Amino acid sequence: MDKLLELINQNSEFTTAQLAAMLGENEADIIKRINTYKENGIIKGYKAIINWDKVPDSDVTAIIELKVTPKAETGFDDTLKIVASYDNVESVYLAASSSYDIIATARGKTIQEIAEFVSKRLSTLDTVIGTATNFVLTQYKDGGIIFNEDDESSEQRSLIL
Amino acid sequence: MDYSKFLNDKVRYIKPSGIRKFFDIANEMDHVISLSIGEPDFTTPWHVRQEGIETLRKGHTWYSPNRGFIELRNQISNYFARRFNVEYNPDEEILVTVGGSEAIDLCIRALVQQGDEVLIPQPAFVCYEPMTVMADGTPVIIKTKAENGFRLTAEELESHITPKTKLLILPFPNNPTGAVMRRQHLEEIARVVKKHDIMVLSDEIYAELTYGKERHVSFADIKGMKDRTIVVNGFSKAYAMTGWRLGYAVGPAEVISQMTKLHQYAIMSAPTTAQYAAIEALKHGDKDIEHMRSEYDIRRRLIVDEFCRMGLTCFEPEGAFYVFPSIKVSGMTSEEFCEQLIFSQRVAIIPGTAFGECGEGFARVSYSYSLKHIKEALERIERFLNEKK
Numbered sequence: 001m002d003k004l005l006e007l008i009n010q011n012s013e014f015t016t017a018q019l020a021a022m023l024g025e026n027e028a029d030i031i032k033r034i035n036t037y038k039e040n041g042i043i044k045g046y047k048a049i050i051n052w053d054k055v056p057d058s059d060v061t062a063i064i065e066l067k068v069t070p071k072a073e074t075g076f077d078d079t080l081k082i083v084a085s086y087d088n089v090e091s092v093y094l095a096a097s098s099s100y101d102i103i104a105t106a107r108g109k110t111i112q113e114i115a116e117f118v119s120k121r122l123s124t125l126d127t128v129i130g131t132a133t134n135f136v137l138t139q140y141k142d143g144g145i146i147f148n149e150d151d152e153s154s155e156q157r158s159l160i161l
Numbered sequence: 162m163d164y165s166k167f168l169n170d171k172v173r174y175i176k177p178s179g180i181r182k183f184f185d186i187a188n189e190m191d192h193v194i195s196l197s198i199g200e201p202d203f204t205t206p207w208h209v210r211q212e213g214i215e216t217l218r219k220g221h222t223w224y225s226p227n228r229g230f231i232e233l234r235n236q237i238s239n240y241f242a243r244r245f246n247v248e249y250n251p252d253e254e255i256l257v258t259v260g261g262s263e264a265i266d267l268c269i270r271a272l273v274q275q276g277d278e279v280l281i282p283q284p285a286f287v288c289y290e291p292m293t294v295m296a297d298g299t300p301v302i303i304k305t306k307a308e309n310g311f312r313l314t315a316e317e318l319e320s321h322i323t324p325k326t327k328l329l330i331l332p333f334p335n336n337p338t339g340a341v342m343r344r345q346h347l348e349e350i351a352r353v354v355k356k357h358d359i360m361v362l363s364d365e366i367y368a369e370l371t372y373g374k375e376r377h378v379s380f381a382d383i384k385g386m387k388d389r390t391i392v393v394n395g396f397s398k399a400y401a402m403t404g405w406r407l408g409y410a411v412g413p414a415e416v417i418s419q420m421t422k423l424h425q426y427a428i429m430s431a432p433t434t435a436q437y438a439a440i441e442a443l444k445h446g447d448k449d450i451e452h453m454r455s456e457y458d459i460r461r462r463l464i465v466d467e468f469c470r471m472g473l474t475c476f477e478p479e480g481a482f483y484v485f486p487s488i489k490v491s492g493m494t495s496e497e498f499c500e501q502l503i504f505s506q507r508v509a510i511i512p513g514t515a516f517g518e519c520g521e522g523f524a525r526v527s528y529s530y531s532l533k534h535i536k537e538a539l540e541r542i543e544r545f546l547n548e549k550k
Binding site for chain 2: 003007010011013014017018021022023024155157159160
């Protein structure tokens with residue numbers, strides 16, 4: 001895999017100068033490659049990874065599984081588009097699974113709000129034949145970063161010579 | 162009770178390591194971010210651990226032969242031929258030890274006696290001097306220089322040789338400087354070694370962590386040097402197996418057999434489980450080495466580039482996982498710099514003087530940490546430098 005993408009995926013805060021140093025390339029080339037990735041839709045954006053559990057009055061997250069009947073012409077596409085169009089839906093995946101076809105994560109103020117969203121907006125779609133909503137109690141890891149683990153306690157190496 | 166009359170004076174006069182002091186300070190503070198540890202941050206590759214577990218499950222928990230399992234010695238022999246182009250006979254020329262450290266101690270004790278001078282290039286890892294003293298030898302320090310990339314030069318070597326010189330220690334790739342000796346540098350050293358008829362202990366524990374296009378060259382691969390060189394290597398750094406405590410020495414049968422006597426009386430045999438795991442590492446671990454080396458290399462480039470940008474000039478380290486920046490621009494001594502850095506920004510690095518007086522003006526910075534960790538530490542170091550301006 002492209003090492004540049006791997007590094008940005010790890011941490012988007014590296015400057016282009018730092019990326020150039022790490023990869024042994026010159027900075028202008030790195031900038032050019034990043035721009036190409038953006039134009040090609042490979043880099044879709046940058047955002048912070050937030051541990052919402054530490055934010056007072058933060059939202060509730062749910063992982064929603066949908067069983068869907070594919071349409072003759074478009075398969076799952078129409079349903080994926082509709083599910084993805086809701087602002088409170090954060091991510092949507094088409095799954096290769098025997099029990100569910102689409103998995104989405106959604107956020108809401110309360111459990112009730114999400115439950116209502118699923119029953120009124122998703123279950124009612126004519127292609128959706130079943131749903132299962134899983135509410136997240138604690139997020140343990142996101143974007144490759146483990147939460148609730150400070151740097152001090154994660155150092156397990158002993159101090160010797 | 163006064164124990165001083167019972168204790169061995171030679172041991173009492175050995176100074177505690179200067180690395181320790183900074184670990185102790187760091188230990189007592191909260192939120193310290195350290196770039197001071199000298200071992201891989203990777204864990205042992207899973208297939209290697211699994212082999213250890215499997216042999217434990219089967220109950221293979223007895224002593225091994227004194228020299229180590231023959232299968233392991235065969236694998237070490239293959240490995241040396243394959244990676245470093247030197248052939249060793251597994252029956253007589255290889256001894257498996259408890260880490261590279263034991264091999265260094267055995268080698269010095271097997272060769273050095275009262276009146277012998279042992280040449281130790283510094284900055285270097287801290288063990289050679291005390292071990293020489295314990296063997297009744299006289300340590301003779303050779304100060305390597307930043308302008309030579311902290312390599313040992315033939316002139317420096319020759320100017321320290323006396324009729325009493327018996328052994329040269331060659332600690333490359335070097336902890337703490339990251340210096341490596343390429344083939345042409347080793348050939349120059351070899352000429353002096355041959356001319357003055359001395360032995361060489363080549364500590365090549367960081368051999369696999371050599372960056373750039375050229376691979377590590379073992380001193381034993383230099384023409385005429387195999388007969389007068391004991392090479393120390395091990396599994397700790399190459400395979401991230403520090404805690405398994407497994408290393409080895411390869412060299413002339415006459416020396417290895419003397420070392421084996423000391424080893425069998427003091428240690429018996431190296432850990433059995435670790436030996437089984439090491440066989441697996443040598444058989445199937447090349448790709449693990451490659452993966453770790455490329456990760457270290459990325460960190461190395463980042464840290465060197467950032468230090469240079471901040472004005473902490475460092476020559477480019479080509480081996481191990483340390484950079485050795487000059488801190489002279491701060492106007493402080495190494496010790497002052499490291500102390501103020503830890504108290505003001507809570508970043509722990511080790512003063513160069515912990516590795517010999519000639520480390521004054523430098524500090525050892527380890528990059529066996531995640532990029533995230535390194536990035537944070539670099540930001541703090543930059544803040545510290547800005548405050549001092």
